[in-house]
Each structure stands twice: as C-alpha cells, then as structure tokens.
Amino acid sequence: MSAGCVHINGEFVSLDDAKMSIFDTGFLHSDVVYDVTTSWQGYIFKLDEHLERFAASCAGFHLKNPYSKAETAKLLAECTRKARCEDGGFIHMHVTRGKYAEGSRDPRLCENQFACYVVPYVWLWGPKKSKSGVNVHMASVERVSSKAVDARFKNFHWGDLIQAQYQAYEAGRDDAVLCGPDGNVAEGPGFNVWIVKNGVCATPDANCLLGMSRKSVIELCGMAGIRCETRKVHPDELRGADEAFATSSAGGVMPITAVDDKPLGNGAPGMVTSQLMDSYWRLREQGWCGTKIGDLLDA
Amino acid sequence: MSAGCVHINGEFVSLDDAKMSIFDTGFLHSDVVYDVTTSWQGYIFKLDEHLERFAASCAGFHLKNPYSKAETAKLLAECTRKARCEDGGFIHMHVTRGKYAEGSRDPRLCENQFACYVVPYVWLWGPKKSKSGVNVHMASVERVSSKAVDARFKNFHWGDLIQAQYQAYEAGRDDAVLCGPDGNVAEGPGFNVWIVKNGVCATPDANCLLGMSRKSVIELCGMAGIRCETRKVHPDELRGADEAFATSSAGGVMPITAVDDKPLGNGAPGMVTSQLMDSYWRLREQGWCGTKIGDLLDA
Numbered sequence: 001m002s003a004g005c006v007h008i009n010g011e012f013v014s015l016d017d018a019k020m021s022i023f024d025t026g027f028l029h030s031d032v033v034y035d036v037t038t039s040w041q042g043y044i045f046k047l048d049e050h051l052e053r054f055a056a057s058c059a060g061f062h063l064k065n066p067y068s069k070a071e072t073a074k075l076l077a078e079c080t081r082k083a084r085c086e087d088g089g090f091i092h093m094h095v096t097r098g099k100y101a102e103g104s105r106d107p108r109l110c111e112n113q114f115a116c117y118v119v120p121y122v123w124l125w126g127p128k129k130s131k132s133g134v135n136v137h138m139a140s141v142e143r144v145s146s147k148a149v150d151a152r153f154k155n156f157h158w159g160d161l162i163q164a165q166y167q168a169y170e171a172g173r174d175d176a177v178l179c180g181p182d183g184n185v186a187e188g189p190g191f192n193v194w195i196v197k198n199g200v201c202a203t204p205d206a207n208c209l210l211g212m213s214r215k216s217v218i219e220l221c222g223m224a225g226i227r228c229e230t231r232k233v234h235p236d237e238l239r240g241a242d243e244a245f246a247t248s249s250a251g252g253v254m255p256i257t258a259v260d261d262k263p264l265g266n267g268a269p270g271m272v273t274s275q276l277m278d279s280y281w282r283l284r285e286q287g288w289c290g291t292k293i294g295d296l297l298d299a
Numbered sequence: 300m301s302a303g304c305v306h307i308n309g310e311f312v313s314l315d316d317a318k319m320s321i322f323d324t325g326f327l328h329s330d331v332v333y334d335v336t337t338s339w340q341g342y343i344f345k346l347d348e349h350l351e352r353f354a355a356s357c358a359g360f361h362l363k364n365p366y367s368k369a370e371t372a373k374l375l376a377e378c379t380r381k382a383r384c385e386d387g388g389f390i391h392m393h394v395t396r397g398k399y400a401e402g403s404r405d406p407r408l409c410e411n412q413f414a415c416y417v418v419p420y421v422w423l424w425g426p427k428k429s430k431s432g433v434n435v436h437m438a439s440v441e442r443v444s445s446k447a448v449d450a451r452f453k454n455f456h457w458g459d460l461i462q463a464q465y466q467a468y469e470a471g472r473d474d475a476v477l478c479g480p481d482g483n484v485a486e487g488p489g490f491n492v493w494i495v496k497n498g499v500c501a502t503p504d505a506n507c508l509l510g511m512s513r514k515s516v517i518e519l520c521g522m523a524g525i526r527c528e529t530r531k532v533h534p535d536e537l538r539g540a541d542e543a544f545a546t547s548s549a550g551g552v553m554p555i556t557a558v559d560d561k562p563l564g565n566g567a568p569g570m571v572t573s574q575l576m577d578s579y580w581r582l583r584e585q586g587w588c589g590t591k592i593g594d595l596l597d598a
C-alpha cells in the first residue's frame with residue numbers, strides 16, 4: 001500500500017506510517033464512526049451532505065469531531081491533493097473515542113480522535129465487475145439490528161458482514177446480501193441494495209445505511225421520471241427482480257446480475273440499472289453536487 | 300498509561316509505543332477476536348481454558364492465531380513478567396484480520412496479526428465498588444444478537460454496550476445491563492449477570508459471552524452445594540431478585556446492589572454473593588486452576 005495520504009494525530013503521513021494506539025477504544029470497543037466520500041475530476045462529491053451525516057454519526061455515538069466542519073473540509077481537500085487523488089479518490093474520515101483515562105472506563109472522559117485518509121478511487125468489486133455485475137449470496141448471517149447499533153450512524157460493526165462475505169466466497173459468489181432481524185433485505189458489506197420490477201426501483205427503508213449514493217439514485221430517478229420506492233424489500237423480491245443493483249461510494253451504481261447463482265433477467269446489467277449508471281457517471285464527470293478542491297484549499 | 304507491557308508485531312514494547320496500522324481491518328471492520336485472563340500470586344488463571352476459548356473465537360471468525368497455543372502461553376507469561384504483574388495482572392490477547400491485499404477486500408488473503416498486553420489487575424467498577432456493589436441501569440439499547448455476531452466468540456462489537464453505559468451514566472447509575480432481542484437479560488459491558496432468588500443462582504444461557512468467571516461460579520456453586528441454573532432470565536427477575544452479582548475477569552464476583560436505583564434486598568451485598576466472592580478469592584490466593592508463570596517461562 002503506497003499511493004495515498006493519511007492525516008492522523010494532527011499530521012499528514014504516508015499510509016505505512018498511519019498508526020493508532022491499540023488502547024484507543026475506537027479499536028478495543030469499535031467505538032468509532034466514519035464516513036466516505038469521493039473525488040472525481042477535481043471535485044469532492046456532496047461534501048456538505050457527507051459532513052452533515054458524519055456529524056450526525058458522531059452525535060449518535062456521543063462522539064465529537066475535534067475539528068469544525070470547515071476545518072474538516074479543508075483537511076479532506078489537503079489530504080486529497082497530497083494523495084494526488086483529485087481526479088479520482090476514495091476519501092475516508094473517522095472519529096474514535098480515544099483512550100480511557102487512567103483507572104476509568106467512562107467514555108465521557110476520553111479525548112476523541114479524528115483521522116482521515118485518501119487513496120485512489122476504490123471500485124467495490126474491482127473496476128471490471130463493478131460495471132459488468134456480480135453474483136450475490138443471500139447470507140444466513142443476520143445484519144446487526146438497528147435496535148442494538150443504529151445503522152444510520154456509519155460504524156465499523158462489520159463482524160456479520162465479513163462472515164457473510166466468507167459464506168459468499170466459500171460458495172464461489174462475489175459478495176453477500178444480509179437481511180435484518182425482520183427477515184427483509186438490509187444491506188451488503190459497504191453497499192445498499194436495489195431491485196427493479198416492472199420499471200419501478202425499490203430499496204430497503206430500514207436497518208441499513210442511508211447511503212449517499214442511495215440518495216443520489218433517488219435523485220437520478222426523479223430526474224429521469226423513474227418511479228422509486230423506499231420500503232421493506234423481501235429477499236424473494238430480490239430473487240425475482242427484473243434487475244438489481246448496488247449503490248456505494250466505492251463505485252456508484254453497480255449491477256447485481258445473479259442471486260445465489262440464479263441470473264436476474266437475462267443475466268446482463270438491466271436497462272434501468274444501465275441508465276442510472278450512465279447518468280450517475282455523466283453527471284459526476286460534470287462535477288455534479290461537487291465542491292471544487294481548489295476552492296477548498298484557497299479558503 | 301505506563302505500567303504494563305505489550306507484545307505486538309513480534310516485539311515487546313511499552314504501552315505508549317503499542318501501535319497498529321489504521322488499515323488493519325481489525326480496526327476498520329472490527330474484524331478481531333480477543334480473550335482476557337488474569338494473573339494472581341504468580342499464577343495465570345485457567346490458562347488452557349482461556350487459550351481454548353480464544354482458539355474457538357478465532358475459528359468462529361475465520362481468524363488464525365499465527366502462534367501455537369504453547370507459543371501464545373509463553374508470550375503471555377513473558378509479557379506478564381515484563382509488566383511486573385505476576386501477582387496481579389489483566390492479561391489481554393487478540394488476533395486481528397490484518398490489512399487487505401492491494402486492490403482486494405477478500406478477508407481470506409489477509410495476514411492475521413496477534414498482539415497481547417498485560418497491565419496491573421483491573422477492577423471493573425474500581426477496587427471499592429467492585430466489592431461494595433453497584434447500581435445498574437436496565438438499558439433500552441438491545442445487545443447485538445448472536446444471529447448477527449455470535450457472542451460466544453469474544454469480540455469488540457461494543458457499540459451497543461457503550462451507548463448503554465452512556466444511558467447509565469446520564470441516569471447517575473454505575474453501569475448497564477442489556478437485554479437480547481428476545482427481551483431477556485443478555486449481559487453488561489464486560490460482565491455476565493447473575494440473580495439469586497430463594498438461595499438459587501441463575502444466569503442467562505444465550506446471547507452472552509460464556510464467561511470464564513461465569514463458569515468458575517458454576518463450579519463454586521457445585522463445591523458449596525448451591526443450586527445453580529443457566530436459563531433465560533427475564534429483566535423482572537433481576538428487578539425482583541433477592542441478590543444479584545456480576546462475573547468478570549476484571550474483578551471475579553462483584554455485587555449488584557440496586558437496579559434502576561431500586562435496592563435489591565437490603566441494598567447490601569447478599570449472603571450468597573458474599574459467600575461466592577469469598578470462596579473465589581480464597582481459591583485464587585491458593586493458585587486455584589492456575590498455571591505457575593515461572594513454569595511457563597522455564598518451558
């Protein structure tokens with residue numbers, strides 16, 4: 001790992017030098033929230049919205065970003081430039097609880113720590129399959145309930161997601177989709193799930209991250225006059241969908257072309273999926289909802 | 300933080316120098332299992348059983364400890380001696396997934412990392428309250444379901460536990476008890492929960508860590524002829540118990556003397572609780588189920 005830049009403990013360092021204390025309860029108790037946006041053609045995508053969601057995640061976990069929104073925005077821009085990723089970067093930020101005070105385990109007494117890193121743009125399923133589509137595995141592992149850890153607050157509680165990926169890989173499939181405790185589709189490891197049936201798009205409304213790319217697709221549907229629903233989605237609806245796709249900052253809109261080895265439709269990316277992929281990337285090329293990195297650095 | 304010793308990346312370092320890469324998915328995805336035992340009067344408690352549970356946790360998460368059981372035992376002993384904690388130490392070990400291979404997010408390709416640390420003996424609620432008892436808060440946050448992340452595999456998915464602690468502290472109480480998705484008592488942050496009613500002890504049988512101190516109490520009950528049940532425990536049973544206590548490596552047997560500000564019994568540690576505390580510590584002083592640290596170092 002080499003291309004990229006990290007800001008941690010108040011300084012910019014290389015990826016190899018980005019270290020944290022093992023006593024930070026961000027590690028020992030996964031007491032941490034994060035957010036991810038991306039850069040493309042000199043713009044950071046939906047920066048304000050990401051920073052707002054990040055602030056909401058912090059508040060939801062009783063964490064406080066030591067940097068203001070404006071300071072955070074500037075750090076992300078500086079980190080993106082130092083990483084030489086202005087035209088295509090994966091921009092990650094997190095706030096950890098920090099170390100316990102000596103002899104205490106009161107999270108309120110910890111000094112919260114911010115870090116961010118930028119690496120070259122990440123395609124969730126690699127650059128090829130993120131465009132041609134993947135075969136997902138319906139995992140038997142249940143997604144962590146929002147009654148335990150609220151999925152709206154972007155967090156690192158991925159033990160279920162990783163074990164679901166193991167199941168998928170062992171079955172020779174590309175990735176996993178998990179259901180929530182109510183038996184309906186929740187999300188996959190790092191992505192929201194969408195189905196298309198009779199020209200109508202639908203995505204789960206609960207026990208999943210309220211993804212920014214998910215929100216972007218809702219907007220794109222609006223622009224294109226495609227009906228779009230956020231509601232409960234039963235796994236059988238995914239299995240029987242005309243098309244399906246995933247949304248993630250790591251790839252935008254990406255086709256799901258099979259479920260448990262069974263092709264959806266004719267097994268190729270669907271018409272609506274392709275239309276949404278095209279419009280997503282056409283708009284991203286034009287700096288859609290973007291903040292110019294140069295402007296942030298001059299601010 | 301100063302007294303103690305850490306073994307990480309193949310070397311012994313001070314607590315302040317114990318660092319890990321922020322790209323280890325043990326942090327980024329909480330893809331890590333751990334275990335804790337303790338030293339007392341020159342002995343490590345139930346070492347083989349802890350190493351077996353640790354191996355089971357690793358297997359449950361598809362992780363592999365790069366060290367054999369014998370090597371791990373020796374590292375723990377060396378770390379305990381270097382920390383000067385042979386007569387009272389908190390001995391923590393973990394295995395993290397490690398970094399993803401470049402351009403991959405396949406957990407199977409990661410090089411798993413072992414680390415351990417030893418610090419002076421930790422009392423969950425401080426040395427005083429761990430003996431005199433605490434007032435616990437019945438949290439509204441639900442414990443992560445074992446259908447999502449199996450509680451038998453000791454893990455860092457503590458987001459729910461920490462938020463429950465926040466609720467407890469905000470309510471002026473000492474710690475929190477969480478229920479599982481079925482509405483029955485699960486566990487608290489780092490401890491198993493026990494009730495005593497009409498001289499009979501009971502502790503939850505599901506959605507909780509199968510604690511070693513919990514197991515020790517089952518053994519102590521056997522020795523003392525106290526009836527002991529592992530079964531579902533409804534929160535109303537805790538509220539209406541004659542006595543209650545917690546078990547943890549960080550303190551052994553510790554009284555719970557009130558629930559949501561309401562005293563249990565006369566509000567002092569109960570008779571059965573006190574008897575179990577006494578026998579636990581009397582046996583620990585005698586090296587009960589202990590492996591002599593000197594023997595491990597000579598091996």
